[in-house]
Structures are given as C-alpha cells and as structure tokens.
Amino acid sequence: GRIQGRGRFFGELKPEELPTIKSTYLSGFKKKNLIELVDLFPNLVELTIEKTSNLVSLEGVNLLLGLRAITIEDCPKLMDLSALISCTQLAKVNLEAFKNQAKVLDYISPKTLKDLSLHGNLIDLEKVINFQELEYLSLNGHDCNIASLPTLPKVAKNFNLRGFPNLTNASFMENFNANMRITWWGPKPIEGIPEQLKDFKTFL
Numbered sequence: 094g095r096i097q098g099r100g101r102f103f104g105e106l107k108p109e110e111l112p113t114i115k116s117t118y119l120s121g122f123k124k125k126n127l128i129e130l131v132d133l134f135p136n137l138v139e140l141t142i143e144k145t146s147n148l149v150s151l152e153g154v155n156l157l158l159g160l161r162a163i164t165i166e167d168c169p170k171l172m173d174l175s176a177l178i179s180c181t182q183l184a185k186v187n188l189e190a191f192k193n194q195a196k197v198l199d200y201i202s203p204k205t206l207k208d209l210s211l212h213g214n215l216i217d218l219e220k221v222i223n224f225q226e227l228e229y230l231s232l233n234g235h236d237c238n239i240a241s242l243p244t245l246p247k248v249a250k251n252f253n254l255r256g257f258p259n260l261t262n263a264s265f266m267e268n269f270n271a272n273m274r275i276t277w278w279g280p281k282p283i284e285g286i287p288e289q290l291k292d293f294k295t296f297l
Contacts, residue, residue: 095120098134112136120144127153127176143167143190155179166190175200188212189233198223213237213257222246229253234260234279244268254279266290 096103098114106114116139119130124147131137131153140157141164142148150173154160162185165171172193177183177200186201189210197211198220206224210231221230221243228249232242234257242257242265252269255278262285269275269290277283277295286296 096122096130103133115139117141118143121146123147126150129153131156138162140164146170149173151176158182161185163187169193171195177201181205184208186210188215189231192236213239213242219243231255232257234258241265248273250274252276261285263287263290263296 097118098106098116111133112135114134115137117134117137119140119142122130122142122145126149135156136159137157138159139162140160143166145168148168148171153176155176157180159182160180161182163183164187167190172195174195174197181202182205183201184205185208186206187210188197189212192212192214194214194216196217197215198217203224204226207226208229209224209227211218211221211233213232213234214237222245225246227246229251230245230248231253233255235255237257238259239257240259240261242260244265245268247268247270251274253276257279260280260283263283264285264287267287269287271289275290275293275295281296283296
C-alpha cells in the first residue's frame with residue numbers, strides 16, 4: 094500500500110517526524126483496521142483513505158480525538174465505521190465515493206460538522222436531518238436506485254446533487270432557502286420543487 098504525509102511516502106519519513114504529521118493519505122492499505130496506522134501517526138487531524146480493499150473496520154480512528162476531516166472512497170469491504178463516534182471534532186466528512194450499504198451518520202456528531210458529502214446507498218441516510226450546522230452538503234446517487242430522499246436540513250452555503258435517476262420528487266429540499274447555491278445534476282424535469290427554490294435555473 095501507499096502511505097503519504099507531507100507529500101512524501103512513508104519510507105521517506107524519519108521516525109521522529111511521525112508524531113508531528115497532521116495529515117495523511119492512504120491507498121492500497123493491506124490491514125483490516127487502522128490500529129497500526131494510528132500507532133504510527135497518533136496526532137492526525139486529516140485522513141484520506143482510498144482504493145483499500147482489505148479494510149473492514151475503522152477501528153483505531155477512535156484514538157484520533159483531534160481528527161477534523163476524513164475522506165473515504167472505494168473501500169468495498171468497509172462496513173464498520175462505528176469508531177468515528179469518538180471523533181467528536183469532525184468538521185468535514187467526505188463519503189461521496191463510498192457506495193457501501195453501511196451505517197455512518199449514527200456515529201458522527203452533528204454539532205461540529207460543517208461539510209458533508211454522502212452516497213445515497215447509506216442505510217441511515219434519514220439521520221441527515223439531525224445535521225443542522227451544515228454549510229456544504231453533497232449527495233451522490235450514481236449506482237443508487239432509491240426513488241425518494243429523506244427531508245434534508247437547512248444548508249448555509251452550497252448543496253450539490255448528482256445521479257439518483259429514479260428520483261421523482263424534490264420536496265426533500267423544503268428546508269432550503271433562496272440565498273444558498275444549488276447545483277442539480279439529478280433527473281429533469283423534477284416535481285415537488287419547493288416554492289422558494291422555483292426560480293433556480295439549475296432545475297431547468
């Protein structure tokens with residue numbers, strides 16, 4: 094696998110540097126959890142994991158109490174994300190390219206989260222309404238067959254939707270206001286657009 098920190102590969106880092114690394118990128122990691130990674134980098138604030146086929150659990154991440162951002166994509170066996178429940182400082186969670194039918198939102202604190210990107214396959218997607226402090230929300234519905242989305246919370250700045258070919262109604266955006274930015278790459282035309290959003294050209 095590939096581990097990078099400060100733009101360098103793991104083998105180029107000196108042992109005394111490891112505790113000072115705040116951000117790391119993980120690709121092709123061979124372990125089933127992240128315990129050994131967190132032993133090496135105990136003070137991570139930002140973590141990106143991609144193309145990691147053996148990973149089944151985020152165990153180990155629970156020790157990263159200062160973690161503020163995590164990105165996970167293309168990890169087909171990863172089903173247990175419960176370790177995130179200890180990461181109470183998370184401000185950004187990007188699971189847009191994480192297509193697993195897993196539970197995630199139950200384990201994330203709504204109080205600190207500002208930036209959330211999700212795939213429509215999540216089995217606890219209805220919990221998104223609990224996230225009332227969001228500035229950015231992105232939903233990816235590629236390879237997702239659901240015909241409706243749960244009511245979304247208000248979003249301060251930007252909402253982005255892609256895919257969801259079977260979506261028939263846009264009333265899930267009822268909490269949005271006309272001052273935000275919306276980028277819609279979902280089905281067109283779409284019924285049920287809330288009254289305050291009907292002038293948005295992105296729906297045409």
